[in-house]
Each structure stands twice: as structure tokens, then as C-alpha cells.
Amino acid sequence: MKKISLIEKLEKFKKEFYEISKTITQSDVISDPKKYKILLKKYLKLEKIVFLYEKYKKKWNLLQEANSILIEDSDSDLKQLAYIEKKEILENLYFIEKKAYKLLYQEEKSEEDNLEEDHKNAIVELRSGTGGYEACLFVEDMLRMYTMYFKKSGWKYKIINIQKGGIKGYKEIILDVNGKKGVYGNLKFESGVHRVQRIPKSESQGRVHTSAITVAVLPKVQEIEVNINLSDIKKETFRSSGSGGQHVNKTESAVRITHIPSKITVECQEGRSQHKNFEKAISVLRSRLYQNEKEKRLKKISIQRKSLISTGDRSVKIRTYNYPKSRITDHRIQKSFYDLTGFMNGNIQKMINFLKIEEKNKNISILR
Template sequence: MAITSSLLDKLQAIRLRFEEIGTQLTDPSVISDTKRYIKLNKEYKELEELVAVSMDYKNILDNIESTKALLKEEKDEEMREMARAELDEMEERIPQMEEEIKILLLPSDPEDQKNVVVEIRSGTGGDEASIFAGDLFRMYTKFCEDKGWKVEVTHTSEGTSGGYKEVVFNVSGNGVYGIMKYESGVHRVQRVPQTETQGRVHTSAATVAVLPEAEEFDVQIRQEDIRKDTYCSSGPGGQSVNTTYSAIRLTHIPTGIVVTCQDQKSQLKNLDKAMIELRTRIYNLEHQKYLDEISSKRKTMVSTGDRSAKIRTYNYPQGRVTDHRVNFTLYNLTAVMDGDIDAIINKLQMEENAERLKEAEM
């Protein structure tokens, strides 16, 4: 009962804060202050789910008390039987709800709400690795479409037999990094390559890196630290896609980071996209230190801290997908390659939440 009372006190404080923010968001002085309004609106949305769950939790506790009172007074055996069954059902729900509330009470990672820059690079396996990188890009594109997220390609380098040696794209939407961050690491495929005449199964790999997109106030870049080059966008085989110098290459002199964008026909649009990616890469030099720190504590994030870590195997002969971090296997490879990776990500999120709860209790 002491735990329930303590939890209710926390939830009451959160509910009051939620109502306070709701009032502030209708205040003209807050609405006119864009930065403050955005910050409060973000906090309001973050508290919304917790407040909804806490209301359900309090309602069930109230119903349990009233059902217990009914049992003390009710003489009709049939009514008592119904009340007991209802009471058992409600009491069974309490531990699960408390677990859910504890997870929602954990401090959220501010990065989780960010958009992302994703880069997929072919690894060992030659042409087959490039084809597999293309398959992964298609998988993520379909996954993002299902989530209602926007995908914008900024840079591609095509493989000689299809797929990509490298593809870089932005994903924007609600809470993208919090879901996509689990995909960083080495993805391995086992199958008979299209280029293989003997019918032997080969193992190839591609590397995925998911970077939280840096906003302008996250990192300051001095214009004098950037070298900008323009050139003609090129397509497969190196032919020029257009004759104007619309493609952009930015070099950040202090760090040596180079980004290119040739997806848009407009030089200004390519420059905007290239600046987003440059900010993101500079920001992630610092963010990487944080990832390295948590990777030692959480197996779900091991690959994000060390991008050389093998995280998942896609085995075509067996129709099997295995995530090695949580030893989770599915036998629905076709669906997974069509973007159905929710079950894998949900498993990783559950594992990470369990690890975070353990850390909070220590």
C-alpha cells in the first residue's frame, strides 16, 4: 500500500503540472514567445500518455475499494460472486499497470523525439553487399511509410550490380530516433547471391548508422569553418543528371567532416539538406561519447556505441531473422524485408526498459 500511495502522490503532482501547462498554452504571452511555447507544448505531449494511464490506474483503485465495500454489505450470493470475479480481474491488472507507469516515469531521452539521418553502407561481400544495402534501404522506406514518416534521400552511390555502396537519407516524424536508434550496427545476410553460379550460400554485410538530427541551437557552426564546393549531380555510370552545378559538397575544416547532397535540382535545397547533415555529424561526435557510456550498461544499445558490432542476421534459406542482442528469432523474413520490423523493435524496447528500471532501482 505504501508503494501505491507514493505512486499516487507522484501521479497527482504530474497531473497538476499537466493542467498547469495546459493553462499556460492558452496564455497570449506564452503563444507569442515561440521558443517557450514549443518547449511547453513538447512537455505537454510527453506527459499526455502518462496522465491518461494514471487516470485509468486511479479509476481501477477506486473501483477496487468500492467493490470491496459492496462485498461487505451485499447479501445476495449471485451478486457477491459477480463482484468477486470483477475484483479479481481488476487486482490482476494492477501490477501490470504499475510496471507501465514506472516505465513512463523514467526520464525520457531528449534525443528520442528527434528526426534522424540514416546511412547504410555495403560491407564485406562485394556486389552482393551492395544489393543487400539496397534491400535494407527498401525495408526502412516501407517501415517509415507505415509509420507515416517522411523519407528524403540526400546522397547515393550505386552498386555496379544494383543496390547501393552507400545511401544517406533523412527521416522526419514523431519520435523517430527513439524507434530507429536500435538499427545501428552491422546487419548480416546469408543467401545465394544473384551473382553466384554455383548456388552456394554466401554471407555478406551492410552497416547501418542512425544519427539523431541536430537542430540549429544544438550546435553552432561558423561559416568561415565551412568550405563549399558545387558540382554537377551524377547518376549511374557517372553520367551527369543535369548541367547546372546543383550538387553540394561541404567540408567542415576543424573536424574534417565532409557531406554531399545531390538529390535536389535546386542548389539551395541541396545546401539546406547538406547543412542539416553537417550539423548532425558534428553534434554526433559528442553524442557518441554518451552512446559509448550507455553501451557498457545496455545490451540493446551495444551496437550504437560500437558500429562494428553484428546486431542481426537475415538467413534466406531458413526464412529466419535473428537479433543477436536479445537472442530473438522470427521466421517471417519476407514480411521483415517488406518493412515489418515492429516485433523486433518492440522486443528491444522492452529489454531496454527492463534494464533502465533495474538501473533506477539500484
């Protein structure tokens, strides 16, 4: 890293420091203990960086003066003093730079950690909610919508588990979604309650019914990120009730695992191999445990959780699909589109882009 690059980085944090120092003294911030605590923590971190920056600039200016004397002055005694001083300044700059790099790395690493999760693949869980049979049908419609969106995005998916909802539709579907990058970063905005308003085919009087499903999007995590002790796992096998021909119905290839400490249960019955079904179930369990830990951390800083668009809270109604008016409304950003057919055909990126912008704005507003 060149010295000028370091100065530019330090200048950026200095600017942010002075912005926060102005904000933190405002009455509305002081009266909000949670917001004040977050800003104060950021202020104290940046204060250390700015202190080093001021020290660095002074030494840098002295170095330029010493260099000027060595190049332009003809007095040999003065040049000798300048040479000794330059050597001392360079040693001081080296130690300041070392400290600055360490602080900058810590600050930038925390920013990168937030972005790193967005680049992960995802586990997507769809479940029917209120509305009975109609909710199961909507799960099927949403499955179609998402798989068409995956195709447009160049992502691949596998069905981990399916529970049928009767004659048609599904009670639950779990998908493993993989792509080059940004899978979780886009899909995380889908977590929550999706409400549908439409006239069921069985409705003879043409009345609009309301039903709902829940969507949970979890970042897919590696074994090194969440360690699962197999002694904490209760494993059960049973005959698959899903598609797959006679083989899956004759053998106990389906797997149900229960994580005893958290009481989380996962089923997988889509594969013919019990071993592979077990691996898939473990993958889903790992993501759920990771999400639980993430939510615990977010609760500790509730002001941030309330400000973020992508809370992942499945109890919150996030979107309404109104079929009679061909309208989709996202309640988090109060945004409506009037192309329900296109939306249900997988054209959801435009809505996601609006949610991304809002999330970015909300994150910035925390520091203002």
C-alpha cells in the same frame, strides 16, 4: 500542483532511495567501481530529496494538529497559540516546497531529456560493407524494407544522397525521415552491422555467401542544438551523377562540404538547387556532430553504454538475415523470427518492440 501530488512524488523518490541504499552495499556492486559510482551519484541526489520529504512530513503533521485545535478546541489561549504556530508552519512548508520542487524538477528534467531525443526525427545512413556487389544489392533491399516500414508508420522520407554500386544496388544512401513522434526512438535500434546470408544470383554452385552493410541512425537536430561556424566549412560543388535528367548533369548543383575541425565530409546531389543541397548537407553534418558529442558523453559512463541496446555503434554486428532458412536473428536479444519475407516487406515493428523492452530492462538493472 496540489500538496498531495507533491507528497506522492516525494514518496516515489523515497522508495527508489531505499532500493538504491540496499543495492549499493552489495559486494558485487562495491567490487564494480563504475557501477558503484553511478549508484552513489543517484543515491546522493535522492538523499537530498528524502531529507526534505521527512522534514516536510513532520511540518505537515504539525499543521494538521494546529488545524484540529483551531476547529475543535474551545480554549481561546490555546487557539491563539495554534494560530501563531500554524502561520509559522505554513511559512516553513512554503520554503520546503520551493526547495523540493527545484530538486524534483532537476531529477525529472534529466529523465525527460533521455525521452526527448526519442521524439526527434532521424537521419538514416545505409552503406555497403563486406561482400562487394552483393552488399550493394542488400543496401537496396534494406532501403525498400525501411521505406515500407516508414509508410506503415505514417512517416515521410526524403533521399539526401545516393551513390550507386555499379549495375545495380547502392554503395550509400542517406535518408531524412520525419514523422509525428517516435521516429528516432524506433529507428535508433537499427544502428549497427546488418549481415546477410544468401545465394547470389551469380552463384552457379548454389553456395551461400555472407555480406554486410552498416546502418547509422542519427537524431535530427535543430540549429540551436548544434551551432556550426561557416568559417569551419569547406564547400565544393560538382556535377551530379544521380538521377534527375539532363539539368543536374549540366550544372554543378551537387555539394560536398567538409567540417575542418572534425574532418567530417557530407555530400548531397539529389536536388536541382545547389542552395538546397547545401542546406541538406548541413543538416546531416549537424546530426553527425551531435552524435559524436553524444558518444563522447557515453564513453565517460561506459557501464551504461555497455548496458544499453541502442549504442549506435556501427562496428557491432546486430542482426543476421538468413535467406535459406527464412530467419532473422537479432544478436543483442538473441531473438529469431522465421518470416523473412514479411520482415523485408517492412514488418519490423515487432522486433523493435522487443528491443525497446530489453532497453528498458537494462536501464532499470543499472539501478539494482
